[in-house]
Amino acid sequence: MTMDDNQFTFDKITSDLTHHIRINKGFLIWMGFLTVSLMVCLYAYSIQLRTGLGVAGIRDYVTWGMYLANFVFFVAASLIGMLISAVLGLIGMKWLTPITRIAETIAVAFAAVAGLVIVSDMGRPERLVYVFLYGRPQSPILWDVTVITTYLVLSLLLLFLPLIADMAIIHRKVDRLPSWLKPIYKVLSLNFTDNPQQNKIINRAIRTLLILLIPAALSIHTVTSWLFAVTSRAGWDSTVFGPYFVSGAFVAGSAAVIIAMFFFRKNYKLQNYLTDLHFNNMGKVLATVSLVYLYFNINEFLVPGYKLKRADAVHLHELFAGKDTLLFWVVQIGGLILPILFMLFHRFRKPLPIMLISVAVLIAAWFKRYIIVIPTQEHPFLPIQHVPQNFVHYSPTLIETMITIAPFILVLIIITLISKFFPVIPLHETAREKGIEHFKFD
């Protein structure tokens, strides 16, 4: 740590954690850039709406393409809220406090946008309401809709509850805020006055949410994996798909949190709060979940690779030494094995190196979903014959790529807005942990 704990006063903490809440030039340029990019991508989607899914590269054999890989990635990234806040939080890891809100923000942003991503893959998006009108409970899509909605609501509550105290502090103690923001903070603070009973209620509610969050989070990615595992196709027909997806989700989410931590620390000058210790520990978390993921990867490829049933043999050959071999090995080695090896060393868990490793891991995590979703469909049980070449091999189109990028822009917009107008690091909780109890509210 760069600063001794006793140098923190309540005023200093409040000022440090809220000074970024102002509309400055950098924020406007960044938001302007995101908005324009989003508009361009939405134009691409409007073309798809008018002319149909045919504008994408998906066809009758590879019928699920980048949109679905993207959906799986977004659900995966959202799972980190549960790992950081619930699993690690409930076992009492105190160093997590400054990271919890970052993790929850990422969870909310990715979970909310995941719902939109799946709509971009629908041939008839205007019939989305049919899922609620005519929904049949034996379809895993119904399960997915249910658990993702549940997880999103839980995550939103978990983001909001710790904010109540922070809002109360900000609207009373921070004077330099834009005048239109103050009443919003006042409303969100729900008349919180930091009395013991209020704190008790909030803490109890948070604890309940954290416990509920664990099954909900496990469900969203397990059910998402079942969209594939309930079919009999080689490469999808797997009993370890649930844990395989969940562990992979923790890898993607941890990497996303580390990247976010790095940029918040730098841009919002939070070096005293997000210290080397936090990057070091998050590096250990990422290394651990990567090892678990590696374990499931070995299961997933070694067991069918040993038997080489006919369809599995074709699938594995394409991955190991065939058409998809370059992508497969770059993802497996560059996105999993090498990062694990690097992260064993302390010096690679410093902020900059661990951020760079996380970027590699996150990009690989996206392409890993591509490898899970697409190659399986390129070799179904019966041969693909008498169809145009673009039915045989999937190649994404420009419009499809833009529609795939749009959700990322949306996630960045959501994360930017939440982090800009609320303290990135829990204010009330940090103060309490530094030994500053019960602020006197007038």
Add this chain to the structure above:
Amino acid sequence: MDDNNTPHSPDESEDQKNSTRRNFLKNLGLAGVGVATGAAALYSGHIFEAKKEVSGDQKVLLTQDGKLVQVDSLEIKALEKTGEELLISQGREGIPGRRWVLVIDLSKCRNARKCISACQDAHQLRPEQYHVNVLQMKDAPGTAPYNMPKHCQHCDNPPCVSVCPVDATYKRPDGIVLIDNDRCIGCRFCMAACPYSARIFNWIEPKDAASHQGKDYNVELNVPQKLGTISKCLFSADRLREGKLPYCVEACPNGVYYFGDENEDAVTNGTTKETVRLSKLLRDNGGYQLMPELGTKPRVYYLPPKNRLFPFEEAGDATPEKA
């Protein structure tokens, strides 16, 4: 003034008396007719009432404008369904008492592809869209190649139906798996779930969409095809309703297809129109199903390509996709 209502004067003539009698008779006649008519009316009313009162069972119904009314159960008449509504409801119910089954004799298929064109013409499909495709198969390096027409297998345990989130694709009691493209949301989970790659999707505007616009949607024909929805082999459910064989079965020049009813244990060859026992045909010729190990329980049987009648020829490939 010769009206008989006028009071008679004492000096009225004989003529007038006669006239009065005539009027009396006339009035009597009129009264008779009236009584007869009245009696007839009463009698028919009685019969009507008698008919009406056979049931004392009163039903309480809700009218369209939200009023509760009480109606005798015998007076309740079902509204006749017409147009699209009829097509949808009969398309969901199927043809009672039937269990449709298709038998494909691989020893006779020479890849004439007439089944494909007949099917594509009937179902508004582009050349690269197949409800039935003829595949060139070779099971092992040492075995002979053969042609294999591949339809939807109309599985009795259909994976596509299980995964459909909105009941757009469904299994009928007569064995046919259909798609309601007014319901389909275009998620393509059914395509992912089908191990036979039997399903196709309208990625772009369907062929001749303009000329089919406004037509009643026939779920048993899946025409008009709709952008962003699924299509696949329907066992020509519309033809079966008319008592005819499916389009592909009828179009085959080589006697490959037998189609019929498992309940009757009878299938008819589409080319020779010969009807044979289904069980005997399968038993004598070693009938089998495609990938039965997946547990899908197909309703399509294959007869093995032994003693093939035609040499195997490599077929032309790759029809271009037309926008």
